[in-house]
Amino acid sequence: MWNRMRLVGPRLARVLRKSSWTNRIASLVLLLTLVAAAVPDLIAPFDPVKAVPVDRMLGIGVDGHLLGTDAIGRDIFSRLVYGSRAVWTVALAVSAGSLLLGSLLGATSGYIGGAFDAVVSRAIDGVLAFPPVLLGLVLAAIAGPGTWTAIAALAVVFTPLTTRVMRASVLAERGAAYVHASAGLGHRPIVTLVREVLPNTIGPMIVVTTLIASRAIIVEASLSFLGVGTQPPQPSWGLMAAEAQQYIFIAPGQVLIPVLTLAAVVLSLNFIGDAMAEVLDPESRSVRVNTR
Numbered sequence: 001m002w003n004r005m006r007l008v009g010p011r012l013a014r015v016l017r018k019s020s021w022t023n024r025i026a027s028l029v030l031l032l033t034l035v036a037a038a039v040p041d042l043i044a045p046f047d048p049v050k051a052v053p054v055d056r057m058l059g060i061g062v063d064g065h066l067l068g069t070d071a072i073g074r075d076i077f078s079r080l081v082y083g084s085r086a087v088w089t090v091a092l093a094v095s096a097g098s099l100l101l102g103s104l105l106g107a108t109s110g111y112i113g114g115a116f117d118a119v120v121s122r123a124i125d126g127v128l129a130f131p132p133v134l135l136g137l138v139l140a141a142i143a144g145p146g147t148w149t150a151i152a153a154l155a156v157v158f159t160p161l162t163t164r165v166m167r168a169s170v171l172a173e174r175g176a177a178y179v180h181a182s183a184g185l186g187h188r189p190i191v192t193l194v195r196e197v198l199p200n201t202i203g204p205m206i207v208v209t210t211l212i213a214s215r216a217i218i219v220e221a222s223l224s225f226l227g228v229g230t231q232p233p234q235p236s237w238g239l240m241a242a243e244a245q246q247y248i249f250i251a252p253g254q255v256l257i258p259v260l261t262l263a264a265v266v267l268s269l270n271f272i273g274d275a276m277a278e279v280l281d282p283e284s285r286s287v288r289v290n291t292r
Helices: 005-017 021-038 076-112 114-128 132-143 147-174 177-184 189-226 237-247 253-280 284-290
Strands: none
Touching (some): 021 076, 021 253, 076 114, 076 147, 076 189, 147 189, 237 253
């Protein structure tokens, strides 16, 4: 039952030995932002929400401000560091929520089939018809803007994606000889599903989770940019870009810094996701491509 997962160790060792420079840089970017999100107090030199009007619009490196200050005198580097917490909170929460719900629905739907599978498939199609940003705006109008509103919206939007991948993985495994052997031994369907089928779906699910994390980061930044995600004065990369957009011609760095940081994290997640596809399951690369 662990026939594919037994190969993870050797594959991982080979990939690490032959890791490309892009994967190494991607790993470093993710590590740095995760550390910043975990211990921002140890990294940020200034209070990210404290406005100092006399220090407004300082240039890079002036008076100890590594990336300068914004229009009300807040340190941009400190806000960038603290903003990573909002980014990773959304990415991890949305990924975990959609993975849990999608795995439950997809595994049940794919293994049971029949009318239940048809209902779940139609429900997936219906939810996927809603753009993530639009659904976030609707939920913000109902529940009020905020980080957790964005998380709820994105978890709802991305659960169908994990459901679809899990369902496809279970359908591919359901007819395998070891599944029929388990049924022949008298094991209940739930036991066969948990012990025999699910271990072989881990690879594709991990890969699609990295894809969801990168998409969640982009949509959260979009919602914050529109004013319905993370709320001021708490820092968020999307919110930082929104606050600085009116100064883009006199201080373009205030917009470019959070946007480029966001792009670096998303690209790094995509690179790592592709590398993990090779490690966990060579066939999962096609899953990643087909869900983009």
